[in-house]
Amino acid sequence: MAVRAAMPERYRVLVEIGAGLGLRQGEALGLSAEDIDFAKEVVPIRRQVKMVRTKLCFALPKGRKVRDVPLPKSVARTIQRHMELFAPVPVTLPWDDPSPPETPVDAKHRRPRTYSLLVTGRERKAINRNFFNSYVWKPALAGAGVIAPLQESDRSGSRVWEPSREHGFHALRHFYASEELEAGESVVSLARRLGHSDPGFTLRKYSHFLPRAGVRGTAAIDAIFA
Numbered sequence: 001m002a003v004r005a006a007m008p009e010r011y012r013v014l015v016e017i018g019a020g021l022g023l024r025q026g027e028a029l030g031l032s033a034e035d036i037d038f039a040k041e042v043v044p045i046r047r048q049v050k051m052v053r054t055k056l057c058f059a060l061p062k063g064r065k066v067r068d069v070p071l072p073k074s075v076a077r078t079i080q081r082h083m084e085l086f087a088p089v090p091v092t093l094p095w096d097d098p099s100p101p102e103t104p105v106d107a108k109h110r111r112p113r114t115y116s117l118l119v120t121g122r123e124r125k126a127i128n129r130n131f132f133n134s135y136v137w138k139p140a141l142a143g144a145g146v147i148a149p150l151q152e153s154d155r156s157g158s159r160v161w162e163p164s165r166e167h168g169f170h171a172l173r174h175f176y177a178s179e180e181l182e183a184g185e186s187v188v189s190l191a192r193r194l195g196h197s198d199p200g201f202t203l204r205k206y207s208h209f210l211p212r213a214g215v216r217g218t219a220a221i222d223a224i225f226a
Contacts, residue, residue, distance in 0.1 A: 006143030018172030020075035033088035055098040088116035
């Protein structure tokens with residue numbers, strides 16, 4: 001929440017999208033207003049904003065796995081408030097690969113598509129993740145005291161952020177997964193929500209985020225024999 005408070009208001013909803021829905025960064029940046037079903041309380045994840053050779057395009061999620069993610073009421077309220085302040089913007093990008101098509105089949109597959117993105121930059125365009133990470137996310141981390149402020153790194157006076165891979169946007173997805181498991185959600189359901197094909201991978205990746213793993217099992221046995 002401290003990191004969220006340190007971000008410009010137009011980007012803050014990305015914290016709820018990452019931590020409340022478990023989306024990858026590209027999926028969060030590619031989320032469209034039309035995707036969100038407030039009535040059924042579900043968010044279909046159908047695309048991401050992907051960078052290919054420094055250019056942006058729309059593409060299927062990682063592994064080409066589309067999925068549905070439950071929409072918590074608190075996240076729905078935050079998204080609705082965001083949409084009242086920042087109306088979704090129609091953005092047109094090529095599909096899957098921004099390079100010029102070489103065949104009619106390529107041209108058909110890569111034809112530009114338009115979606116009303118929930119979050120855009122000040123220029124009302126899709127967000128470049130490199131820009132976001134360097135000029136929005138890391139300054140917010142520094143503002144919240146998670147990482148150090150920018151420091152001069154060499155004689156040229158260039159300024160770089162301290163290494164902070166573990167504090168990247170993906171940490172929000174880790175937060176979502178660990179909270180879901182700690183609350184008792186099944187690994188199978190969580191794997192489906194995260195877009196993992198193997199629940200075993202989900203368990204191996206996130207089990208160490210459970211500081212109280214095993215407590216519920218012990219309590220269950222105590223309840224039987226007490």
